[in-house]
Amino acid sequence: MLEMNNINKIFQTADIQTHALRDFCLHVNEGEFVSVTGPSGSGKTTFLNIAGLLETYSSGEFLLDGKDVGKLNDNGRSRLRNEKIGFIFQGFNLIPDLNLYDNVDVPLRYRGFNSKERKRRIEENLERVGLATRMKHLPSQLSGGQQQRVAIARALATSPRFLLADEPTGNLDSEMAQGVMALLEEINQQGTTIIMVTHDAQLAARAKRTIQVKDGQVNEQQSAPILNKQAIA
Amino acid sequence: MLETGLILRALARNKIGALLIALQIALTLAIMVNAIFMILERQQQMQRASGLDEANSFYLTNTIFAQDYNIISHLQTDLHTIRNTPGVIDAVQINAVPLSGSGWSMALQHQPGEDKDAIGAAIYLVDEHGINSLGLTLIAGTNFSQADVEIRQDGQSTWPSKTIITQAFAESLYPDDWQAAIGNTVYISQHQPMQIIGVVKALQAPWNGWNGVERSMLVPFHRASKGSYYYIRTEPGQRDRLMPIIEKALAESDKERIIRRVTTVEETRARSYQQHNASNKILITVVITLTLITGFGIVGLAIFSINRRVKQIGTRRALGATKGQIMRYFMLENFLISSIGVTLGCIGAIALNIWLVNTFNFAPIGVELIAFGVIALFIVGQLAVLYPARKAALIPPASATRTV
Numbered sequence: 001m002l003e004m005n006n007i008n009k010i011f012q013t014a015d016i017q018t019h020a021l022r023d024f025c026l027h028v029n030e031g032e033f034v035s036v037t038g039p040s041g042s043g044k045t046t047f048l049n050i051a052g053l054l055e056t057y058s059s060g061e062f063l064l065d066g067k068d069v070g071k072l073n074d075n076g077r078s079r080l081r082n083e084k085i086g087f088i089f090q091g092f093n094l095i096p097d098l099n100l101y102d103n104v105d106v107p108l109r110y111r112g113f114n115s116k117e118r119k120r121r122i123e124e125n126l127e128r129v130g131l132a133t134r135m136k137h138l139p140s141q142l143s144g145g146q147q148q149r150v151a152i153a154r155a156l157a158t159s160p161r162f163l164l165a166d167e168p169t170g171n172l173d174s175e176m177a178q179g180v181m182a183l184l185e186e187i188n189q190q191g192t193t194i195i196m197v198t199h200d201a202q203l204a205a206r207a208k209r210t211i212q213v214k215d216g217q218v219n220e221q222q223s224a225p226i227l228n229k230q231a232i233a
Numbered sequence: 234m235l236e237t238g239l240i241l242r243a244l245a246r247n248k249i250g251a252l253l254i255a256l257q258i259a260l261t262l263a264i265m266v267n268a269i270f271m272i273l274e275r276q277q278q279m280q281r282a283s284g285l286d287e288a289n290s291f292y293l294t295n296t297i298f299a300q301d302y303n304i305i306s307h308l309q310t311d312l313h314t315i316r317n318t319p320g321v322i323d324a325v326q327i328n329a330v331p332l333s334g335s336g337w338s339m340a341l342q343h344q345p346g347e348d349k350d351a352i353g354a355a356i357y358l359v360d361e362h363g364i365n366s367l368g369l370t371l372i373a374g375t376n377f378s379q380a381d382v383e384i385r386q387d388g389q390s391t392w393p394s395k396t397i398i399t400q401a402f403a404e405s406l407y408p409d410d411w412q413a414a415i416g417n418t419v420y421i422s423q424h425q426p427m428q429i430i431g432v433v434k435a436l437q438a439p440w441n442g443w444n445g446v447e448r449s450m451l452v453p454f455h456r457a458s459k460g461s462y463y464y465i466r467t468e469p470g471q472r473d474r475l476m477p478i479i480e481k482a483l484a485e486s487d488k489e490r491i492i493r494r495v496t497t498v499e500e501t502r503a504r505s506y507q508q509h510n511a512s513n514k515i516l517i518t519v520v521i522t523l524t525l526i527t528g529f530g531i532v533g534l535a536i537f538s539i540n541r542r543v544k545q546i547g548t549r550r551a552l553g554a555t556k557g558q559i560m561r562y563f564m565l566e567n568f569l570i571s572s573i574g575v576t577l578g579c580i581g582a583i584a585l586n587i588w589l590v591n592t593f594n595f596a597p598i599g600v601e602l603i604a605f606g607v608i609a610l611f612i613v614g615q616l617a618v619l620y621p622a623r624k625a626a627l628i629p630p631a632s633a634t635r636t637v
Contacts, residue, residue: 045634054551054630075555081630082553093548093633097243107552109236138246154552166634 001193002028002051002162007060009046009216020046021057021216028195030161033188035207036197043216044197045166051195052085052164053077065161082110086155086192088184090167092147094139094154100126101135104154111158125153129183145176152183156192163187165196169203181206240566251570254527254534258574258610261527263581266606267589268516270598275509281446283331283502284399284435286368289322290466290498291476292330297459299489304457305384307487314486315463315479316362320471325366327464328358328456329439330498331449332505336439341398341406341419341427341450349423352405353445354398355438358385358454364397364433366466372400374415374431377453385454392421393453397431401447441505472497527610528617531570535563535621539628546625547632556626563622564615571614575607582606 009021020043028034038044049055050062053069062069065084072080087093094103101122108118126132129149131142139147148168155163165184169177181203188194188208198204212220244251295311297304308326315324329336337358340351357363361377374397383393396419403411406419414429421427436449463483467475476495484492539546546559554562582603589595 049631049634052551052634054634075557078550078553078555078558078630081551087548087551087633089548089633091544093544093551095243095545095548097246098239099242102239102242105239106549109239110549110553110555110558158553 001030001065002026002195003061003063004051005061007050007062008058009043009050009055010058019216021050024060024213024217026211026218028162028193030193031188031191032209033185033194033207034196034209034211035204036195036211036213037199037201037204038213038219042213044213046216047213048164048166048195048197051162052087053081078110082107082158084161086158086160086163088148088151088155088163088165088168090170092139092144092151092171094147094150096139099136099138100131100142100150100153103139103150104157107154107158121157121159122153125157126150128156129153143176144172145179148172148176148180149183152180152187156187161193163192163194165194165198167198168196169198169200177203236562237565237569240562240569244566244569250534250538251573254530255570255574255577257527257530258571258614259577259581261523262575262578262606262610263585264523265520265609266578266582266598266603267585268520269606270586270602271595272513272516272520273602274596275513278441279506279509281437282435283437283498284367284369284433284449285331285437285498286466287498287502289469289472290368290464291472291496292327292462292464292498293480293483293495294493295461295463295483295490296493297490302459302489304459305455307490308455308461310486311463311483312362314482315465318475318479318482320468320475321479322466322468323362323366324463324465325359325362326455327363327462328454329355330462330464330501331355331357331367331437331439332441332498333439333501334441334505338438339421339450341396341402341421342423343406343419345420345424345426347423349420351423352402352448354402354448354450355440355445357436357449357451358456359451360453360455363451363453366464367436368466369436370434371397371431372434373412374429376431377451381453383454385456385458387456387458390422392425392427394426394428395430395453396421396427397433397451398429399436399447399449400432400434402450403429403432405445405448441509524609524613528613531567531614531617532621535567535618536624539563539621539625542625543628543632544635546628547630547635550628550630551633559626559628560622563618563625567614567618567622568611571611574614575610578610579603579607 004024004026007021007024011018011020024047036044036047050057104122104125105118108121123132126135129152131146131149169180172180184194196207204210210222211218312324315321337356338353339356340353342349342351360382361379364371364376377395381395400411403414407413414432418426418428438446438449440446465479480492480495549559586598590597
């Protein structure tokens with residue numbers, strides 16, 4: 001489903017070359033919940049940006065649902081992003097001037113759905129995250145946890161194959177973080193593949209698979225049950 | 234898919250900047266449309282035909298300082314000399330020059346008497362060479378004959394019995410059928426009869442700002458005056474060569490007068506419309522400056538708005554917006570702001586025009602000019618926002634994940 005083979009990402013400035021990713025290899029199968037951890041500067045965000053088609057890579061091979069991403073132009077990447085990927089950001093990234101309904105509507109408009117279909121998807125997904133009664137509220141009228149739920153509804157509205165979550169609980173207190181994590185687990189159980197970048201070892205342990213990135217490479221991969229047991233203990 | 238509703242709702246929650254630009258657009262439209270209207274009106278005035286063969290005509294002043302001087306005898310000699318100079322088509326003594334700003338006017342009325350309605354017109358005293366010298370077109374009736382021409386002493390209050398008038402004057406005197414003027418008797422100085430024997434197509438008065446500038450009349454007089462104009466028409470291309478030749482010939486033939494102010498009719502036209510030209514240049518500068526300020530205002534607001542929304546634009550890209558969709562968003566946003574601006578501007582333009590009509594007797598503004606202003610400002614808006622919109626489209630989608 002997501003297949004990265006020997007991906008390299010080099011940032012070039014006037015004098016310095018920085019290798020953000022080195023021969024990065026990762027395969028993610030349908031239905032997985034993968035957490036990505038690692039210290040700051042390890043390449044987690046670069047990986048997430050490349051996986052989400054937000055950035056191009058310098059060399060290597062990246063197949064998304066069998067499609068060679070390297071062969072796509074900017075428009076092609078935008079379309080693929082809209083169709084296959086849903087994003088959840090650490091800072092929620094809701095549009096402050098739009099109410100919840102309109103915020104969830106944004107990616108649906110880019111897809112070109114008609115208004116009836118958009119309405120159905122918006123209501124269904126806001127219902128799913130428990131905010132159907134607050135559609136006309138502005139993001140500023142919600143708590144952080146509620147805002148992240150809106151962001152999840154927005155990510156889910158286009159029925160993506162992947163959810164890419166960048167520190168989804170980073171700006172939330174532990175109670176809200178637990179709520180958001182529970183929601184992500186529920187979404188994963190319903191069949192959506194999730195890749196989550198996080199600093200939080202406890203949250204990472206709740207994923208089915210954890211990978212640790214260090215110096216731009218996959219350093220270690222572990223299956224979740226062991227970590228989960230450790231976390232519970 | 235167009236995001237009109239989303240943009241309008243977002244603008245409604247963040248309205249100050251957009252409202253200021255919309256007001257600037259409105260003000261620009263109101264002033265622009267009325268200024269262009271004034272410019273066009275002045276240009277139309279400047280383009281009106283004087284009726285003269287302007288390119289090939291010049292005139293000079295003949296000022297006699299001698300005592301016991303036979304003015305009429307010398308006048309005949311001078312006109313004979315000028316008319317027989319190779320390259321000259323014709324010449325005439327005249328009391329005033331069209332568009333020069335200085336001249337005479339009289340009024341004609343249908344009935345004799347003091348309380349009768351009369352219509353004013355510029356009056357030119359010429360002989361039977363007047364029409365040919367001025368380059369006028371006789372469209373009805375006949376020219377004066379040599380026998381019609383009388384001598385006019387300074388201060389004389391009687392008038393010859395014949396006149397030739399312009400078509401515009403004939404239309405004022407006979408609104409139903411200007412051709413009915415031919416052969417009719419009208420009255421000058423309230424009581425003196427005068428028969429209209431001819432109509433010329435056009436001959437403007439000396440005063441370009443007068444609303445009766447197209448109303449003129451020719452009267453067959455030779456003036457026995459110590460100061461007069463000689464108006465000379467040359468063959469095409471001969472004017473500039475002949476001006477010094479005729480000046481010298483006249484000056485040398487008679488030392489008891491001064492020949493001065495040898496001037497082309499083209500120079501007179503340019504001087505006559507100097508103020509019009511200056512006003513138009515000022516108005517054009519105002520229109521361009523206002524439009525540029527509005528354009529820069531739009532650029533400024535768009536850049537400010539984009540810089541404020543870098544993360545939001547990155548998020549939109551991350552959610553699947555193409556570069557084209559981001560550009561379209563800002564172009565559409567500007568279009569919507571411009572729409573509010575031009576709607577207010579149309580109301581402002583009409584209100585300003587009503588005020589100008591009532592205060593300065595301007596003509597009402599045309600719908601097509603307002604439409605032009607609206608389209609022009611939409612184009613200015615779209616061009617102004619093009620660069621910022623392009624800048625926005627180049628914001629990378631990865632901006633969405635940057636924490637700073």
